[in-house]
Amino acid sequence: MDYQNIILEIDGPKAKISLNRPEVFHALNAPILKELASAFQELGENETIRVITLTATGAEAFCSGADLKDGMANAGRPLGEILAENYEPLIIGIRECPKPVICQMNGIAAGAGMSLALACDLIIANDKTYMTELFVGIGLMPDAGSMYFLPRLVGVQKAFELCSTGRKIYMEEALQLGLVSKVAPANELEATVNQLTDYYASAPTVAIAQMKKVLNLTYESSLQQMLAAEAKGQTRCGFTEDFGEGVMAFLQKRKPEFKGK
Template identity: 40%
Template sequence: MDYQTITYDVTDGMAVITLNRPDVMNALTAQMRAEITHSVLEAGKSARVVVLTGAGRAFCSGQDLGDNGSAATMDLERGLRDEYTPMIRAITDCRVPVIAAVNGAAAGAGANLALAADVVIAAESAFFMQAFSKIGLIPDAGGTYVLPRLVGTARAMGASLFAEKIDARTAERWGMIWEAAADDAFEDTWKARARHLAEGPTQAYRRIKQALQASTANELDTQLTLEAKLQGKCGKTRDFQEGVVAFLDKRPATFEGR
């Protein structure tokens, strides 16, 4: 695909996908959603970590309300089903870890695009906002699923009803995101995190995602069975063998992702 609304770069196992419509705060169009979906799927085939970030002063301001005609003619259900759902599932189902490096405003579907990632690292000046009720809508792009699981029903309800900005430090304190970094250290922080994952045991990371995603729906016995199955698969990887040898040799492991 010839990307027009994002940039895509893979270096040393790290795929960086940058939303690149800074003049409109990286608002999401149908084309951008297709390009994000395609690039994440491509990165999952070859990279060992994926980073989503934004160009300019915003991560993503949500849906571009001028993309699909007037409010009276928008088919929101179709757009969510055919465009947003594949994008969110590409991220959640990605075979390698996905980091959202939130450089600025993440509002509406942009907030939930970020929260779909496995790890969210935000600049201290960034904020998250479930802006939907301001225009008479409900949170979408997975927001009603992921938000209460991250912060609890009370905070998810307040964030959705009042549509107030949640600054990065508050999001960190609530457990909505993994880390808020000082603005001047933000880029170095997410790059260091991404390098760590790119050099890590990729097969184990994939199965960590699988196990944790399944845990919310499983009973204990089912989860214990799944853990045993996935751990058995990890135990057959070259990275596990390397990890054990490195531990016994008292040296850092050199993982190949296999």
């Protein structure tokens, strides 16, 4: 696909997707949402890719949320239809992508931009930025997955507060709440993310994918169902080359060299 609103860069086993609508602080409209969904599908199916970074060009914003001008063009159309058509494929695509997805949150993440960040497996954030569920300011409720991810991270009561006030969540608090995994100074953000992507680029990719798949089931499954999912995923891991390499490296007292197979 010829991408117009995002930049896709591939460096060996590492891929980076950058939102690229700086003139509107990377606001989300139908074209960029479709491009993002396509990119995650493409990278998920690419066996050479072992880790994906999601970020944005520039330094002012990660994503300012839905493009309200795009919304005006759809005036009168049920918002649920727009979500189902444009947002749901992307959010589900990130969660079902068999590769770890790291959000490099280089700037403000607001509204659906916060939802997009929360859909990632890990968030590494610029220490000077903030997140906000600002939907209430225009008379809407959070969407694009926020009502799923947020209470699972911070609890229902705190999620209600953050959603119903739309207040800014600066990174010190976000770290305390567990909304982000790590906070770094702006000039160290990329290097911090690169350290993490280097790790995942040499990690046992199939095992990581199975972890992500089974963890996605945890809130909708009984203990018995989770045990069955673990057994199924572990069976898949047990037939990988990486498992054999890991055992051999342990016995030989050396660092394993995982191939992601």
